[in-house]
Amino acid sequence: MTGQVRTVDGRVAGRRGQATRQKLLDCLREMLDTSPYRDVKVIDVARMAGTSPATFYQYFQDVESAILEIANDMAKDGQRLKALTEGQGWTGKGGYAAAEALVDGFLDFWREYEPILRVVDLASAEGDKRFYKVRQSILTAVTTGLTEAIEEVQAKGKAGDEVAPNAMAGTLVAMLAAVSGHQKGFETWKIKMKDVRPALSTLVFMGITGKKPPR
Known part of the structure; x- marks a missing residue:
């Protein structure tokens, strides 16, 4: 962990405090692998981390706020998906390879963060704007990158302009996210x-x- 980390009451956490805070987040993420997030209690996270609930509350107001921290870090890592839309030719065999890389990127990202994305999706559906913002920050970035890619292909005359680039990009990203989140269902x-x-x-x-x- 880098940069200044503050406790709930505004104090700057020292190196030891930062390590404790990160251990709490790591334990919480591990628990979400096997438990619905509403079943995860502060006392259980603290016990797994080898500390006390009082220590947990020094860094987080509740379990949801701690999950939001993990989700925000995930969103930063999610920018790697946008990078897969940049600097690609998108036509011919190279274009198909770029499409494969984008698909693999989505599938891998959803597998890696499946427990967190499950919480983000549920909380977003229930109207929690904090988690909705996390989800949108990931998907909007990819949609923007893909829109620019489609516009470039159309501008070069290598694709028709029957559809609006942003509409096609949004549709493709929504499809990729939905399928990536349904891997166990398949x-x-x-x-x-x-x-x-x-x-x-x-x-x-x-x-x-x-x-x-x-071919």
């Missing part, structure tokens, strides 16, 4: 993710270029 349908990957890559490539992927 398994129950007896659909293999190794088959979903090329299906997604094809749809992304066709959405950007309006053409079938190269």
